[in-house]
Amino acid sequence: MVLQTHSKPSSPPTEVVEYEFSYSRSTGEMRWRHQGQVRRCKSIAGQVWCRRADPVAGRLFLVGELSIDGDGNATVWAPDGNLLQALQDEHTAAPANARENEWADFPQDRHSKRWRLCLNRAMKTWRIRDDDVDSEKIWNTNGYRGLINIRWMDSGPHIHVTGQPRLNLRTGVVQFDG
DSSP, X not given: OOOOOOOOOSSOOOOOEEEEEEEETTTTEEEEEETTEEEEEXXXXXXXXXXXXETTTTEEEEXXXXXXXXTSEEEEEOXXXXXXXXXXXXXXXXXXXXXXXXXXXXXXXXXXXXXXXXXXXXXXXXXXXXXXXXXXXXXXXXXXXXXXXXXXXXXXSOEEEESOOEEETTTOEEEEEO
């Protein structure tokens, strides 16, 4: 596994926006869509807020600042301050029927900190795989949310992240807390 270094961005990010993020099977690159514009990258590193995931369309909705250099390396920055607090409040607001112990460490039998995320197109679910343990164990989930630390992107449709995920037992969504 080779970690890529990033050259200076061709233009620094100017604002925090929500991007529609997906993998292009035809180009082998990740796409960032915002207001009709599409930007592509070959690698990603940084931290971003995942607002929701759509497994049918194969899209993640990510909030943050984005910069892509001339070599196709993307760097993302998560929102901070009041916007980050608003996203956290939106995410943790409990519905009236929420159970007290709704969250569980995921998966409960592992203490891994490195994960591989991708779409399972056939099942229309999202997958999470333990990258710390030499294991082929893959869990299907209903999506991802929260503050995600992106380490790198391989040459396929996988995003490699760090952190201890938790599973929402009611929704089946995996949450990251940065």
